[in-house]
Amino acid sequence: MDNDVIIVEQLRKIFSGGGKRKSKPVEAVSGIDFRVKESEIFGLLGPNGAGKTTTMRILCTLITPTAGKVSVMGFDLSKNQTEIRNNIGYVSQKGGLELRSTGRENLIMQGRLYGMSASDAEKKADELLIKLDLNSISGRKAKTYSGGQRRLFDLATGIIHKPRILFLDEPTTGLDPGSRSHVWKEVKKLNSEGTTIILTTHYLEEADVLCGRVAIINLGKIVELDNPAQLKRKIIAGDIISLTFDDDKALVRAKDVLTKEIFVKELQAVNSTMHIYVDEGDRALPLVIQILNNSDLHIQTVSLSRPTLDDVFLKLTGRKLIDSEND
Amino acid sequence: MKEFFISTYIIFKEGIRILIRNPMWLFVGLFEPVVYLLLFMPFLKGVTSAPGFPAESATRFFVPGLIIMTAMFNSSYAGFGVLDLLESGFIERLRVTPVNRLSLALGFVLQSVTVLFIQSIIVCLVSLFFGFIPNFTGIIFLFMLVILMGTCLSSISYTAAFIFKDGGVLASVINFVILPLFLLSGTMLPLNFASKSIQIIAMLNPFTYAVNSSRLLSDGDIYNSQVLISFIVFIILCTLTLQWFIKVMKETVA
DSSP states (O other): TTTTTEEEEEEEEEEOOOOTTTOOOEEEEEEEEEETTTTEEEEEOTTTTTHHHHHHHTTSSSSOOEEEEEEEEEEEEOOHHHHHHHHHHOOOOOOOOOTBBHHHHHHHHHHHHTTOOOOHHHHHHHHHHHTTTGGOOOOOOOGOOOOOHHHHHHHHHHTTOSSSSSEEEEETTTTTTTHHHHHHHHHHHHHHTTTTEEEEEEEEEHHHHHHHHHEEEEETTTEEEHHHHHHHHOOOOOOEEEEEEESSSHHHHHHHHHHHTTTTTEEEETTTTTEEESSOOOHHHHHHHHHHHHHTTEEEEEEEEEHHHHHHHHHSHHHHHHHHHOO | HHHHHHHHHHHHHHHHHHHHHOOOOHHHHHHHHHHHHIIIHHHTTTTSSSSSSSSSSHHHHHHHHHHHHHHHHHTTTTTTTHHHHHHHTTTHHHHHHHHHHHHHHHHHHHHHHHHHHHHHHHHHHHHTTOOOOOOOHHHHHHHHHHHHHHHHHHHHHHHHHHOOOOOOHHHHHHHHHHHHHHHHTTTTSSSGGGHHHHHHHHHHHHHHHHHHHHHHHTOOTTTTTHHHHHHHHHHHHHHHHHHHHHHHHHHHHO
């Protein structure tokens, strides 16, 4: 446990109800515990409103928690906020570039705010611009950058002072696939140089590709925490057969028919789709089709898949991560 | 301590750099006082002979008030400058740095106060063409008072921007607060033209003291008790409003 750089114990955050309608207080984080090891990439995965950004903002000293204990790099969040700020970098969802200044000016200013001399900040900024391949556009005002370019500059401002821990809040949201993989590459490179990275995401692929461990958060609680491969193995052993039917009546009947079968480990119906969890999908699939045909049930679509983190999320919370985005 | 001054300067410099790249603020900020000088002051010439009018000329009465008015309106709209910084996440980025919170607040306030200081000098210079020749020592003290007012009002304006985060709401709130304070300060017309009840309410308005002091200082009456009261009131208000700004900045959830 010596190499835990972040320790979170029974963390809670309740936002008091405000606004014109004086809404009820909202418990955004409901007593979560986790530890982050040095040099790992740790992911907080969940839909919007799950509490992941609130958790990250607490760890970055932006929000005061309602209850619980937090230690970052051995510093107590309630007492040593300046020390914590000296050790962390933070890239928010919005980024934080001053859009009327150039990318280079943004970087130099950030370095200066962490106590670098003007010449050191300029030197460090220029090194980063070369490293992230941003040199050619660094003299342009930030408002002229594309989404991907802006995100890389955001990343650069977050690391100019060489933080021990880097917090990335939804680092690739809204980016095209090319820009996304560029950001992933840089995040991995940073991590390989020893920076501990904590990121929030609602992209399953991102968590799968980048994170050593993932905490799945739903409604302010951590529902599971492990490495992505282990999560998939632990939560869902085997394969998933997904079926859709002409109508909900057929779906209910199919569920009744298949529940009795020995090879079916579990059934789950979500949004007119039935997910059947089986050990060996390639053997079970013909049987499923035959059984349903014998019962005069017409299958509209059928698919066989290996479990993904979305399936893990579905299994744990009863809803699909992608669908819950639109809730 | 050195770090404190450096980081305040960095925040200040960033804001000034942005302003210099868009010098419209200088013209827009000066438009209103110049319009008042050109289009309103001539009206006052007709009332200088009215019983109870406190100054010998419209210029000596109106220009010191106009300097206070410039301070009131320009500083109280300073908050609009941080709305896009809140939206872009720039403020949040600053809040995660180890920079002292007072340093952050002062960096912003100094931007606004610098702009106000330049505008006040320009208003004085333009007023020279209208025959306004102030006492030199008095005008130095007046600028100091204007800086205190600017600190106080821009702190309130930034605080309101952090709370409401919406330009429409911010404009309504600022107008709701500033307009009565302005009308009750005696900038446009002497307060002794008003009813007794209005005069009593006006005595509770700190800007009434500022306007009176502005006129006294322009005439060189720097030892007048009204001037002392103004300085004390605005030093206290500066301390309180800056603390409020820092508190709200710390707690803001963008």
